[in-house]
Amino acid sequence: MIESPRNARVQSLLRERQEGRIFVVEGEKFVLDAAAAGFSFEEIFHDAGVKPGRLARLSGQKPTPVAREVLARFCDAKTPQHVVGLARRKESSAPEILARPGPAVYLEGVQDPGNVGAVARVVEAVGGAGLLVSEGSADFFHPRALRGSAGSLLRVPAASNVDMKLAAESAHDAGRVICGTAGRGGEDLFSAELPERVLWVFGSEGAGLSSRIHRLLDRKYTIPLAAPVESLNVAVAAGVALFTASRRPAFRTPAPPDGGHS
Numbered sequence: 007m008i009e010s011p012r013n014a015r016v017q018s019l020l021r022e023r024q025e026g027r028i029f030v031v032e033g034e035k036f037v038l039d040a041a042a043a044g045f046s047f048e049e050i051f052h053d054a055g056v057k058p059g060r061l062a063r064l065s066g067q068k069p070t071p072v073a074r075e076v077l078a079r080f081c082d083a084k085t086p087q088h089v090v091g092l093a094r095r096k097e098s099s100a101p102e103i104l105a106r107p108g109p110a111v112y113l114e115g116v117q118d119p120g121n122v123g124a125v126a127r128v129v130e131a132v133g134g135a136g137l138l139v140s141e142g143s144a145d146f147f148h149p150r151a152l153r154g155s156a157g158s159l160l161r162v163p164a165a166s167n168v169d170m171k172l173a174a175e176s177a178h179d180a181g182r183v184i185c186g187t188a189g190r191g192g193e194d195l196f197s198a199e200l201p202e203r204v205l206w207v208f209g210s211e212g213a214g215l216s217s218r219i220h221r222l223l224d225r226k227y228t229i230p231l232a233a234p235v236e237s238l239n240v241a242v243a244a245g246v247a248l249f250t251a252s253r254r255p256a257f258r259t260p261a262p263p264d265g266g267h268s
Contacts, residue, residue, distance in 0.1 A: 008072040011079045029147035030080045031091040043160045045093040055088035082149035098163035100173050103136035104180040110135040115210035119144040123154025124241035126162050132252045136163035174222045177205040184224045192226035200251045208240050
C-alpha cells in the first residue's frame with residue numbers, strides 16, 4: 007500500500023506524466039479498454055473500492071493499492087476514480103493513418119480537449135482511418151479528451167503535431183481529396199458530390215481554418231444553417247460532414263498525377 011503522495015515512485019510517475027511520456031487513464035472501464043487496445047502500463051493504482059483481480063488479468067500486471075490522496079494527484083476529476091492506469095503513450099504516423107481505409111480528419115488548433123475527443127468518437131463511429139492534430143491542438147491523451155471520446159481515442163489511430171503541408175502531400179499520395187468546411191461560399195454539403203477518399207480538415211473553435219490551410223484544400227463545403235446561426239461547434243461540424251459523406255454514394259476521384267492511388 008502506498009499511502010503518501012510524496013512516495014518516490016509516485017513522484018517519479020508524476021514527472022513522467024508532466025514530461026509527456028505517460029498519460030493517465032481514469033476509471034476501471036477505461037483502464038480495461040486501454041489494456042484491450044494494447045497500451046502498456048507503468049502502474050495501475052487502485053483504492054479499496056475496486057477488486058484488482060480482473061484488472062490484473064487484462065493488464066498483465068498486479069495493480070498497486072494506494073490511498074485516495076495518491077489517486078487524487080493523478081486524476082483530473084474533482085472526485086477521483088477508484089482506479090487509474092499510468093500508460094505509455096503511443097501514436098501512429100500521418101502517412102500510416104492516411105494509407106488506411108475510411109475518412110481521415112485533421113484538426114487545426116482545436117484547443118478544447120473535449121472537442122478533440124468528440125471528433126475522435128465521430129471518426130470511430132463512421133469507420134474512419136484516424137485523427138491528425140496540428141501543433142497547438144489539445145493533447146488527445148488529456149483526461150477530458152479521453153472522456154469526450156468515450157474511449158475512442160484508445161482505439162482510433164492518432165498523430166499529434168502534424169504539419170498540414172506534409173499531411174496534404176501524404177494525403178494526395180494516398181489518393182485522398184483534401185476537403186474543408188467554410189461558413190459561406192463553399193459547395194452545399196447536402197447536395198454536392200463528395201469524394202470517395204477524403205482528408206477532412208476542421209479549424210479551431212473560434213477562428214476556423216487559417217488562410218494557410220484554406221490554400222491547401224481541394225474542395226470546400228458549406229453546411230446550410232438557418233439564420234441567425236453562423237457556425238457550428240467543431241465536433242458537431244465534423245459529425246455532420248462525416249455522417250453526410252458516409253450515408254451518400256461517393257464519386258471516385260482520379261488519382262493525382264504524381265502516382266497517388268484511389
